[in-house]
Amino acid sequence: MHRLLRHVLLAGIVTVSNPALSWAQQATSVPEPAFESISIHPTHVSMGCFSMLPPGGTHYAVTCETLRNMIMLAYGTTYIEGGGKALDTYYDLRASTGEKPWTLESIRPMMRHFLEQRFHLVVRDAKSERSGYRLLIAKGGPKMPLASPESIPKGHKAGEPAEEFIYPGHAQGRGLEANGIASLLSAILHAPVTDATGLNGIFNVDLSYAPDNSTESNLPSFFTAVEEQLGLKLQPEKVMVDTVVIDHVDAEPTPN
Helix, strand or coil: CCCHHHHHHCCCCCCCHHHHHHHHHHCCCCCCCCEEEEEEEEECCCCCCCCCCCCCCCCEEEEEHHHHHHHHHHCCCEEECCCCCHHEEEEEEEEEECCCCCCCCCCCHHHHHHHHHCCEEEEEEEEEEEEEEEEECCCCCCCEEEEHHHHCCCCCCCCCCCCEEEEECCEEEECCHHHHHHHHHHHCCCCCEEEECCCCCCCEEEEEEHHHCCCCCCCCHHHHHHHHHHCCEEEEEEEEEEEEEEEEEECCCCCC
């Protein structure tokens, strides 16, 4: 599974301007909420090792997670500059949020506080212009099947097949809103994609295309596949994106 994609979809990020980056203004006046207790350990990476408790409980737990993805979740962005190799170390994380059940929004400030305290993370927000795409409805309309909310799993156990994944030449998403589809395509392209479809509802996405636009494949190119299989099209444009710049991060967390 593409690990970047997982947090992009969990956070519901549209990679242009994200309200979560208001942390910079809030940090000077309001103390960040903190986990009641937390432990973190380096982990051995193996196929299917990722797992995560779903929102709605008082415990946050994730296995086989990189420091990079923790920062992405904490600050609500897919764009990070700096940090070096430390960001690609994998960890198991166990935490308690106290009596209040956590949501994907409420967990962010707790993660920021944890990263600042245990990794001495120092960041600043910035804007950067990148080549990206605007996602539009193609001629003939969307071709993706609608999904029912009841069909979407609420969690992911270790070893279970992922609902969202990217492999060379194929991508799958389940129960995605329009901005989630934009995030899926953004993860494939490694470029920002903004949603301008106006679509409502949630959709199942299956996309098959020639890996690396190989001319030896019988599958269509990526951009042709998006139009033929999803009924959408990608229009090139310059996009200003929120970026987290890392000024300092420790290679290892302080002891539990």
